[in-house]
Amino acid sequence: MNEFLGNRRAIATLVGPALLIYTAVMLVPVFWTAGYSFTSGNAITGYHFVGLANFRQLLADPSVGTALWFTVRYGVVLTIGQVAAGYLLALFYVFVLRQASALVRTLIFFPIVLPTVAVALMFQNLFSIAPVNGPVNSLLNAVGYHSVDWFGSAGNAFWIIIIMDIWRSMGFYAVLLYTGLLDIPETTIEAARIDGATGLRLVRHIVLPLSFPVLLSAVIFSINGTLKVFDSILALTNGGPGSATTPLTLYMFNTSFSYGEYGYGATIALLLTVICLVVTVALYRWSRTGTPEAAQ
Amino acid sequence: MTAVTTQRQVDDRGRTGRFPTAGPVRSRALTKLTRRLPGRLLTLVLLIAVIYPLVWLFLGSLKSQSDYLNSPSYSLPAHWMWGNYKDAWVTGNLGTYIRNSVTAVLPALALVILLGSAAGFALQVMKWRLSRTVMLLFLAGIMVPSQMILLPLFTIYFQAGLTGSLWPLIITYTATGLPLTVFMLATYFRAVPREVIESAAIDGAGIFRVFFSIALPMVRNAILTVALVQFFFMWNDLLVALTFTNSNNLRTVQVGLLNFTGEFGSIQYGPLFAAICITVFGTLVLFVALNRQVMKGLTGGAVKG
Numbered sequence: 001m002n003e004f005l006g007n008r009r010a011i012a013t014l015v016g017p018a019l020l021i022y023t024a025v026m027l028v029p030v031f032w033t034a035g036y037s038f039t040s041g042n043a044i045t046g047y048h049f050v051g052l053a054n055f056r057q058l059l060a061d062p063s064v065g066t067a068l069w070f071t072v073r074y075g076v077v078l079t080i081g082q083v084a085a086g087y088l089l090a091l092f093y094v095f096v097l098r099q100a101s102a103l104v105r106t107l108i109f110f111p112i113v114l115p116t117v118a119v120a121l122m123f124q125n126l127f128s129i130a131p132v133n134g135p136v137n138s139l140l141n142a143v144g145y146h147s148v149d150w151f152g153s154a155g156n157a158f159w160i161i162i163i164m165d166i167w168r169s170m171g172f173y174a175v176l177l178y179t180g181l182l183d184i185p186e187t188t189i190e191a192a193r194i195d196g197a198t199g200l201r202l203v204r205h206i207v208l209p210l211s212f213p214v215l216l217s218a219v220i221f222s223i224n225g226t227l228k229v230f231d232s233i234l235a236l237t238n239g240g241p242g243s244a245t246t247p248l249t250l251y252m253f254n255t256s257f258s259y260g261e262y263g264y265g266a267t268i269a270l271l272l273t274v275i276c277l278v279v280t281v282a283l284y285r286w287s288r289t290g291t292p293e294a295a296q
Numbered sequence: 297m298t299a300v301t302t303q304r305q306v307d308d309r310g311r312t313g314r315f316p317t318a319g320p321v322r323s324r325a326l327t328k329l330t331r332r333l334p335g336r337l338l339t340l341v342l343l344i345a346v347i348y349p350l351v352w353l354f355l356g357s358l359k360s361q362s363d364y365l366n367s368p369s370y371s372l373p374a375h376w377m378w379g380n381y382k383d384a385w386v387t388g389n390l391g392t393y394i395r396n397s398v399t400a401v402l403p404a405l406a407l408v409i410l411l412g413s414a415a416g417f418a419l420q421v422m423k424w425r426l427s428r429t430v431m432l433l434f435l436a437g438i439m440v441p442s443q444m445i446l447l448p449l450f451t452i453y454f455q456a457g458l459t460g461s462l463w464p465l466i467i468t469y470t471a472t473g474l475p476l477t478v479f480m481l482a483t484y485f486r487a488v489p490r491e492v493i494e495s496a497a498i499d500g501a502g503i504f505r506v507f508f509s510i511a512l513p514m515v516r517n518a519i520l521t522v523a524l525v526q527f528f529f530m531w532n533d534l535l536v537a538l539t540f541t542n543s544n545n546l547r548t549v550q551v552g553l554l555n556f557t558g559e560f561g562s563i564q565y566g567p568l569f570a571a572i573c574i575t576v577f578g579t580l581v582l583f584v585a586l587n588r589q590v591m592k593g594l595t596g597g598a599v600k601g
Binding site: 007008014015017021024025029097104106109110112114115117123131133134172179224227228231269273280 | 335338339342343345346347349350352353356364365366368369370411412414415417418419421422423424430433434437439440441442443444445446447448449450451452454467468470471472474475478493497503504507528531532533534535538539549550553554556565568569572575576579580582583587590591594595
C-alpha cells in the first residue's frame, strides 16, 4: 500500500502543475518585488539600482504614516464593529428566533456575496448630497436636520466606509459565529438556567467563554481582511478626501500605476507584506496561547 | 422529544418566576406576545436595513434622469423606464464587460479546481516526505497580499506579449486561487476512508483512477462549495482586473462599473443603477439557488484560513 500511495511519478503529476503555477506566479514574484524595492523606474523606462534610497524615502514619507494610521484605525474599528454586530446577531438567532431563524440568517448573509464595486457605488448614492440628496440626507431633512456632505470630511468618510463594510459583512460573521454557538451543548445552557443564570449573566459567564475559540477565528479572519482592503475603498472614496482614507494597499497601487514609480511601489508592497506576516504570526501564536485545547 | 418538553417546563417556570401574577391563559398569551414583540421588531428593522437599499436601487434603475434628480428618493418612478437596462447593456457596454468576466473567470475556475484538487489529493492522501513542507508553502500564499506580486507579473505579461488579452487575468486568478483551494480540499480529502482507497488499489485500479473515479466523486459537494467561494473571489475582484486590463474592450464587470459614468460623458443615473442592478441581481440569483453551499463555503474558508 505504501508503494501505491508513495508512487513518486504520480505525486509529481498530481502536485506538479499546481506547484509550478503557484511558484511561477506567486512565490517568484514575491522575491522579485523585494528585488524591485532596491531600484527606481518601471516596466517601460527600465530599472536602475538605487540601494536603500526607497527605504529612506519610506521612513520619511508622511503619506505612509497617514496610510498606516488609517489601516490601524480601520482594522481596529471594523473588526470590533463587524465581529460584535455578528455576535449579537448570532445570539439573537440562537436565543430569540431559534428554529425560525433560517430565512433571516440567509437574507442578512447575502450582501457579502455582492460585488464590492456595486455595493460601493450604491452607498455613494445612498449618502450623496449633490446633485440630489440620497435617502440618508432625505431622512435627515425629514427629521429636521441639514444635509451632510458625507464624503467631504475625513471623519465622515471613514464612518461611511465602516458602515458599508458592516452592512456587507454582519450577516456573514453572524452565520460564522452562529455555527460556533450551536456547538455549545444544550445541556450546559439548561444547567446554567436551572442554576438561575438568565439573560446577560448567561451570556457573560457561560456563552461567551464557550464561544471564545470561534470568536477568535472571526477576529483573525477580520484583521487579515482589513489589512488587505482595497476594492471597497477605491470604489467608495478613492482614498479621499485628499488621502484621508487611503490604506497602504491603495497607496501602493497609486504610486505604482498612477505615478509609474514601480521601485517605490514595490517598497510599499514589501512593507505591507511584512505587516501581514508579523500580524498573522502574532495572531497565530496568540490564538495558541489563548485557547490551550486548540494547540493540540 | 423529552428534551423539548423539559425545555418548555424550564421556560414556563422561569416565566412564572419573573411574573408572579401571570396565571390565567389570556394574560399568558399577552406575555407571550410582549415577549416576542421586541424580537419581531428587531428582525423587521434588520431586514429593512438589508433590503431597502436594494429596493431603492431597483426603483432608481427605472427612473428617468430628471425624475431621479427632482423627485424625492423614496418615490416610485414616474414612468417605468425599462429602456435604462438596454442603455446600460449596449451604450454602457455592460454586455461586453460581462462577457469578459465570464471569459476570464470560468477557465481560471476550472483550472483552480482541477489543479487544486489534484494537489490536495497528493498532499493529503499520498505518502511522501516533503508533503508537509509543500503544504506550508501553499499556506503561506494565503497570507501574501496581491500587491506583492503585481509588479513583476506586469513585467512578465508585458514581455510575453500577453497584455491586450484576458490571459493575464486567467493566469493570475488561477495562481492566487490555488492556496486556499488546495488547503480546503486537502482537509476534505481527509474524510475519504482509507479502506475505500486500499480496496480499489487491491482491485487493480491505478492511482489516477482512484483519484478521478473514487476520491473526486466522494468530495463533490466540497468541490461545489470551494468552487463557489473561488467564483465570488474572482468575479468580485477589482485589483487584478484593474492592473491588467488596459483597454476598454477588455474590462471586466467590476472595472467597467467603476468607469461606468465615463461612457455617457456625464452621470446617467438610470443606466448606472440599471448596471448595478444587473450585477447585484445576477449574483443574487446564484446565491438564492445555492445559498446553503455558499454560506458553508464562505464561513468554512474563514475558519480554516
